[in-house]
Amino acid sequence: MVKVRGLRLSVNPEFTLSVESFNVAAGEVCAVIGPNGAGKTTLLNTLALLTEADSGSIEIMGRDALNSAHKMFLRRAMSVVFSQPYLVNDTVYGNVALPLKLRGVKDGPAVEAALELFKIGHLKDRNARTLSQGESHRAALARAFVTGPRLLLLDEPFGSLDARVKETIVRDLRRALKSAGVAVALVTQDQGEALALCDSMAVMAGGKIAQRGSAQEIFARPASKEVADFVGVETILPGSVVKKEANLCYIEADGKTLEVISDCAEGDRVFVCVRPEDVTVSGNPDAGSMRNHFGARIISVEPWRLEFKVGLDCGFSLMAAVTKQSVEGLGLKPGMDVFASFKATAAHLIKR
Amino acid sequence: MDFIVSGFQKAIALILSGNSEIFAIARLSLTISLLATSAAALAGVPLGGWIAVKKFPLKKLLITLANTGMGLPPVVAGLVVMLFLSRNGPLGFLNLLYTPCGMALAQFIIALPIITALSISAMQSVDAGFYRQVLTLGAGDWQAIKVCLKEIRPAIFAAVIAGFGRLTAEVGAVMIVGGNMRYQTRVLTTATVLETQKGSFDMAIALGLILFLLSFTVNLALTYIQQRKAAPRW
Numbered sequence: 001m002v003k004v005r006g007l008r009l010s011v012n013p014e015f016t017l018s019v020e021s022f023n024v025a026a027g028e029v030c031a032v033i034g035p036n037g038a039g040k041t042t043l044l045n046t047l048a049l050l051t052e053a054d055s056g057s058i059e060i061m062g063r064d065a066l067n068s069a070h071k072m073f074l075r076r077a078m079s080v081v082f083s084q085p086y087l088v089n090d091t092v093y094g095n096v097a098l099p100l101k102l103r104g105v106k107d108g109p110a111v112e113a114a115l116e117l118f119k120i121g122h123l124k125d126r127n128a129r130t131l132s133q134g135e136s137h138r139a140a141l142a143r144a145f146v147t148g149p150r151l152l153l154l155d156e157p158f159g160s161l162d163a164r165v166k167e168t169i170v171r172d173l174r175r176a177l178k179s180a181g182v183a184v185a186l187v188t189q190d191q192g193e194a195l196a197l198c199d200s201m202a203v204m205a206g207g208k209i210a211q212r213g214s215a216q217e218i219f220a221r222p223a224s225k226e227v228a229d230f231v232g233v234e235t236i237l238p239g240s241v242v243k244k245e246a247n248l249c250y251i252e253a254d255g256k257t258l259e260v261i262s263d264c265a266e267g268d269r270v271f272v273c274v275r276p277e278d279v280t281v282s283g284n285p286d287a288g289s290m291r292n293h294f295g296a297r298i299i300s301v302e303p304w305r306l307e308f309k310v311g312l313d314c315g316f317s318l319m320a321a322v323t324k325q326s327v328e329g330l331g332l333k334p335g336m337d338v339f340a341s342f343k344a345t346a347a348h349l350i351k352r
Numbered sequence: 353m354d355f356i357v358s359g360f361q362k363a364i365a366l367i368l369s370g371n372s373e374i375f376a377i378a379r380l381s382l383t384i385s386l387l388a389t390s391a392a393a394l395a396g397v398p399l400g401g402w403i404a405v406k407k408f409p410l411k412k413l414l415i416t417l418a419n420t421g422m423g424l425p426p427v428v429a430g431l432v433v434m435l436f437l438s439r440n441g442p443l444g445f446l447n448l449l450y451t452p453c454g455m456a457l458a459q460f461i462i463a464l465p466i467i468t469a470l471s472i473s474a475m476q477s478v479d480a481g482f483y484r485q486v487l488t489l490g491a492g493d494w495q496a497i498k499v500c501l502k503e504i505r506p507a508i509f510a511a512v513i514a515g516f517g518r519l520t521a522e523v524g525a526v527m528i529v530g531g532n533m534r535y536q537t538r539v540l541t542t543a544t545v546l547e548t549q550k551g552s553f554d555m556a557i558a559l560g561l562i563l564f565l566l567s568f569t570v571n572l573a574l575t576y577i578q579q580r581k582a583a584p585r586w
Contacts, residue, residue: 050484072492080488089503098499099489147490244372 001026001151001183001293003046006058007047017042017207019056026150029177029184031194031215034204035230043204044155047185048080049151061150076103078151079144085136087128087143092120092135095128101149114146117176118169119328134165141169145176152177154186158193179292191231203227219275221348228273228350234309234319235274238352241266248291248344254316259291262349269352278346279320281310281338283330290341295320298336301327306333312340353552357543362554363561371558373535374516384452385519386570392467393512400458400471400511401497406485412523415472421465425457433458445510450531455539458525463515471509474504490537509578513571520567540566 004022011017011080017039021045022029037265045051049071051222058065060074079099087095097107097112097283115121118138137158145288146153157173158166174197177184180291187192193200194215203226210278211223222228228236239253244266258272280290287293294314302309307325312318318340322332330340372556403414435441437449437457449453478500486496501508523541525581530537532546547556 015448045484048488050487072490075488076490078488080485082481082485084479086479086482086485088486088499102489102491143489153488324409 001028001061002185003057003059003060003229004047005057007043007046007053007058008041009051009053011039011042015039015207017046017053018208019109022202022212024151024183024185026183027181028200029186029198031198031201032185032187032196032204033191033201033230034210036189039207040204041155042207044080044153044185047151048078049075052180055175058339072211076099076147077149078153079147079149080153080156081140081144081155081157083156085140087131087139089127089129091124091147092126092128092131092139093124095139096124096146099143099147110146110148110218114168115141118142118172125224127164134161134169137161137169138172141173141176148180150184152180152184154184154188156188158190166193173197199236203230205230213294222273222350224350225271228271230347232275233271233273235279235317235347237271237272237274237316239270241270241349242270249349251349256294256315258347259344260347260349261344264351265348268349270349271352273279273350274342274346276309276319276321278293278341279312279318279340281312281322281326281330281340283319283338287341288345292346293339293341296338296340297336298332298338300334301332308325314340355478357379359553359557360467363558366554366558367562374558374562376535377538377540377559378542378566380452380537381520381541382566382570383540383562384456384459385516388456388519389463389467389512389516391456391460392463392515395510396464396467396515397501397508398494398497401475401501402444402493404472404475404478405500406493407498415469415511418469418472420466422469424462425524426462426522427524427528429461429575430458430528433461433525434528439446443512449529450533450537452530452537455526455530455537458466458529461520462525463519467511467515470514471501472507473510474507477507479505506578509574513574517567520563520570538555541562 002024004019007017007019009017032043032314034040042051046053049065053066054313061077063070064072065074089096093111097111100107100110115124118141119136120135120142123135131139158169170193186194186197190234198215200213201215202209203218205226205326211218211227218227220229221232224235225236237253239251241249241264242252243250247261249260249262249264251260253272260272264270296312296314296318298310299313300311304321307324308341310320310322320340363375390420401410405549433454434449436443437446437454438444446456483496483500493497523545526539527542529544532542540559544556547559
């Protein structure tokens with residue numbers, strides 16, 4: 001559905017969007033994630049044909065999207081939802097019917113269906129300016145679906161909503177996307193939102209796509225230090241592979257030896273990545289089946305979502321996510337000596 | 353002091369008597385100003401919207417010209433139009449000099465920069481994101497400008513009201529281009545000047561009163577339309 005090749009766009013002297021390759025298939029929901037200023041919105045605006053690229057090619061539905069002769073056709077085959085709903089001073093019905101009106105198409109059942117899809121049928125006669133934020137976002141989504149788009153571009157579509165409202169809208173959007181079979185690029189900073197909606201992910205950093213793959217792959221096997229950092233890998237240790245037995249690598253980092261399953265070769269300089277949720281903290285000196293087991297001193301214990309993050313000094317810094325029950329049960333507090341362990345399969349190596 | 357009071361009394365009597373010449377003058381005034389304002393609005397509002405949202409070379413220069421045009425002295429506009437319409441002028445073949453059409457043309461030239469400049473500034477108050485959103489809804493350039501203009505309807509009507517106000521009050525251009533010919537090109541402002549010069553203050557006051565009432569009525573209608581669909585913000 002969408003094929004981007006060698007796209008270059010110089011936004012300002014400090015920032016250039018440079019996307020070698022980016023595809024989204026029909027029916028695929030691709031989340032584009034990345035830190036602020038990574039170029040996500042610039043990429044989306046380019047796909048929405050709102051910003052012109054300096055070079056490269058964009059093919060949408062088999063047509064050259066950079067050819068201005070196809071611009072209107074493609075714009076009318078896609079829908080874009082921004083973080084602000086941008087509703088016009090009209091009724092909710094009038095807003096949802098607007099894309100049809102602009103196409104000179106008679107409104108009617110399609111508008112009603114779109115209103116029902118996002119559960120705002122009862123609001124159709126209200127002026128859109130009197131809606132709550134959540135209702136406004138629902139109206140913007142209904143407006144995006146009313147034309148039956150083949151490509152849907154969502155730019156932080158729930159940016160300013162509170163978590164509960166966001167959750168219900170995401171649920172309705174997921175249902176709508178399932179039945180529509182539309183190609184979707186969803187730009188978001190919220191990884192939870194991305195995971196709830198996407199089939200695949202693209203991580204952007206510094207104007208480039210740093211990694212493209214399934215969410216599971218990106219979270220478990222980040223391709224670079226930047227990606228690892230962004231997807232919540234808190235322990236990133238520089239080291240080198242000193243020995244290799246079968247696919248088990250022995251890595252020396254900060255004077256300690258870590259064991260990680262990887263296809264890296266002996267002598268490779270690497271970053272060892274360990275996600276906090278893969279680290280176990282206990283008072284037990286017995287390693288059990290864990291190949292990495294270290295005595296550690298607790299540096300910090302801080303609340304994190306519904307759990308706690310425990311900073312450990314094992315000779316190197318290690319971050320662990322620990323449940324509230326464990327923190328209370330073990331009486332974890334800074335200065336305490338404990339044992340930290342993680343499996344050889346849980347860590348991931350990135351070549352430096 | 354007495355001559356003012358008696359002037360007003362006579363003026364009201366004159367209006368109530370249904371003096372046909374006064375009403376013919378008022379009708380012509382209203383027709384010319386409304387025609388010129390409508391034409392200037394039809395051209396200036398979309399033009400202002402387009403200038404505001406498009407990127408093109410010399411955009412700032414064009415905006416400066418529109419802003420300068422807001423202060424264009426009517427006598428200058430009148431002079432230029434007269435020179436163009438005069439027998440030996442480039443548009444002399446149209447035979448519009450000393451006709452209501454020629455006067456409307458001069459007034460159009462006065463109102464156009466006012467309505468354009470105020471429309472540009474109103475349009476520039478629209479969030480660029482809103483304009484881009486409308487484009488993504490499948491709008492062509494002009495459709496998107498139209499949707500945005502509807503959003504700022506009160507400000508656009510204010511621009512039109514400002515243009516109309518300037519034209520009803522204007523005397524220099526219609527005097528030069530129309531020539532203030534009785535039964536042909538005499539309008540309320542030029543007639544008021546003439547009657548004042550003649551010392552017939554009652555007639556001048558009557559004309560002034562009618563001018564004020566006409567202006568008030570038209571503005572009342574425009575304001576009503578302006579406020580009718582204003583966003584429920586306040």
